[in-house]
Amino acid sequence: MTSFVERRSLLRAGVVGLAGLGVTGLVPAWARTGSAGLAPAMPMLSGEDIHLRIANTHFTVGRRAGHAVTVNGVLPAPLIRLREGQNVRLHVENALDEDSSIHWHGLLVPFQMDGVPGLSFPGIKPHSRFVYEFPVRQSGTYWYHSHSGLQEQQGHYGPIVIDPAGHDPVACDREHVIVLSDWTFLHPHALIARLKAEGGYFNRRKQSLLGMIRGGAEESMSAADRAMWGRMRMDPTDIADVTAATYTYLVNGHGPRENWTGLFRPGERVRLRFINAATMTIFNVRIPGLRMTVVSADGLDVRPVTVDEFQIGNAETYDVTVEPVEDRAFTLVAESIDRSGMARATLAPRLGMTAPVPPRRPRPTLTMKDMGMGGGMGGAMGGRDHGSMAAMDHGAMDHAAMGDGATATGPRAAVAADRSGVDHGGMDHGTAQAMGAMNMRDKSLVPDGVKVGVGVDAIAMAPVDRTGDPGVGLDDVGHKVLTYRDLMSLTPNPDTRPPQRTIEVHLTGNMERFMWSFDGEKFSDGVEPIRFERDERARVVLINDTMMTHPIHLHGHFFEVVNGHTGSYPRKHTVMVLPGGKVSFDLTADAPGDWAFHCHLLLHMHAGMFRVVTVRPLDGGAA
């Protein structure tokens, strides 16, 4: 079934692509501009039985025909509001001519309700129905989206807000849901085809000779460093695979010119529930003039931490509170990580008020750290093998102690420690010449299980824990940017058993061929699942050998991001691993079944960065 919407408002707004996707006629009530916030009277879906219909929606913008995959005819999809402790039945009708599905992102559900075709269930066939039914065991900000094909890119995503069964520790006078996304008129397969033809196709802001002569923030790299990057066939300006060259960045379905506006009364505390539902865009979010207090991450409450800006990876959610006291408008800016464009919205006491939109900041340039060269010597030492890192924790700073630490984790670590010893003597960090001479694909740095083939163009030599870094391009923005180390769970972690084993997962890729994988193997290569014993406590170490930030999502679980706050680790379902960095998380594998584990940059997942995680035994089968 198809509906047609004439997009006249967009015509008035100006040129398509500058004006953005003018989907006001398409947007659901909760996402309308001038929204006074989520109110009980607002049409949103709640209760025990919820009906959703997935269909194609065609619209025209001037002479340009657009096609979206929508839920109940709106983009973003309807807001689903639930209460912790209730049961919910979601009746989903697929009116498409192709398979579809809905994954409840971040919700703890039985595996057969998780909505990944071919893994948790067979998928929803064309013109058929599926009923999801599960108890709601949590509260917070979540979302839902298709896990079939690349329908999510075409509009198949929407927010979920779950109210706590008891008292909400976050008090506020008003709340808005802020769904960030990216829109292109290109079909997802056309996007992929361009990236396969030219890995840097959408990067229109590469370095140039004249740029170097002129100088400036985007071209400050020295000639020697340029040569070094060139020798490695790596582009230091390759921050995002898909950029504003084709994307319009949306807030609740509104382009920057349409300026989605959320209302407040001065003096109120306003809760903003941010959801990054973008296909390929990591956003930097800020509201000039307002400090934001982060109160929850990925749906779960954290100790309040006040920041000026935060980077939000695909599929992450952050709740922040703001307290505007002045009777004026504030611009909410979500710039894409490569700063080629931004989503823009306004918080204002009255509709029609606007505030200045800050100018685009210079495009960031990747650094040695992003290349996996660590952050100097400490990085080179602590980064590679866990044994020596443990040794460092205990204050041992000499090579002998490092060797001791390394032996604890077996021969490979010992080898790594030896090498790091050599490195200390031989490496001249920071000089382009030495870097260029190194082996960027040293197989001895990775476990035997990692296949260093065509799909792996680099292996990080000295990946470091970057949970204390704010994200690519945000080191020097002159104000406080959230880092993962700022996050502490509001409540003590439920499982404080120390992890019993480590699983190392390498995030690998080939930028030129647009190949993405875990441990060098695409899911389509036919890879083994990552297996956990039910209720085992394990540490997963994600090592990013690529030069891009990857938001990694594990279905069916929350994991504790190991960030130094033992016992109060933030619990997340999606974690960003910075380029050349690593992130450890502790997992209690308490959800029996098969679960998806993947990069939430959708085209990376589609290109192969996907794994199955199994938790066994099932204990009497599907619950």
Place this chain on the structure above:
Amino acid sequence: MRMIIGVAFIAAIAVATPALAQHDHQGHPAPVQPPPAEAHAQHRMEAADGDPHAGHDMPAEPATAADPHAGHQMPPPVPTETPPAATGHRPGVPDPPVRGPSAAASSGPAHAADAVFGTAAMAPARAIVRREHGDITSGMILIDRLESVLGKGRGGYAWDAQGWYGGDIDRLWIKTEGEGRFGKPLERVEAQALWSHAIDPWWNLQTGVRHDFRAGPDRSYAVVGVQGLAPYWFEIDSALFLSDKGDVTARIAAEYDQRLTRKLILQPAAELNFAARDVPELGIGSGLSTAELGLRLRYQFVPEFAPYVGVRHERAFGDTAAFRRARDERAGGWNILIGVRSWF
């Protein structure tokens, strides 16, 4: 004998990547310590405004249940194993050893959902999910050069195009180039059909056949070549050709895109042709038979469309030059080029 030179060229390209793979153990020992500046900066920042513990004091008024602006009601502070600020945020619990899964982890059914929906329903969906996560078939047609060739006493045209179709590793690769003069029949057309196999992140091994039309007698060749991206972003295409008459020739071409601005690109290009022995009926002499240097300046409106102007110098050497002179042709010369680069 001289053919060895050609082989050596190709071999050099093929080993270019591993040749880079050497550590450079020069320099001097650096002090061993964690990155201090960064860690300190972090602490300063947190102390100033980002300290998670400061949450207790958020908001400004004391938090009471009755206060609607109370923010979080904080539980008693959670004891942390290691005070994060003091240890530079190192993980409190060291990483346990890397180990495979237990036997119990491998127990139970291979696919959990089969127990609920049946293998008959799940198996086809499983095949789809596998295909949709990595198995991408794609293709491209690149018209690298389509140009008017203007020079002394001649006006002609030339093209150089290629196309591929397939997955990440194996592709069908078609190449064609040729040239002619305006108002005359085509002078030379060359077409290759190759199987391209990725051998490392940047290089493809290509084998297949080539057929030449109209360049004297038609010839067919077996082809083996290496095409890819060399360090410093040089695009390299090299191949050895064995004709159906037993003649061995080789070619290596390189081009480099120098961005003057983000859209204006200067492309130097070079091509060398070699032959193992004279092939008089094709006008090819042994050794280095011809060389071509080009310089093209293109304006890339979009990546898919870039018109250009350029110059080219082409020259024959040795017996090849002699064959040309015998036909009253010049051994080489300059040309001005006007053309377009396009792909889709």
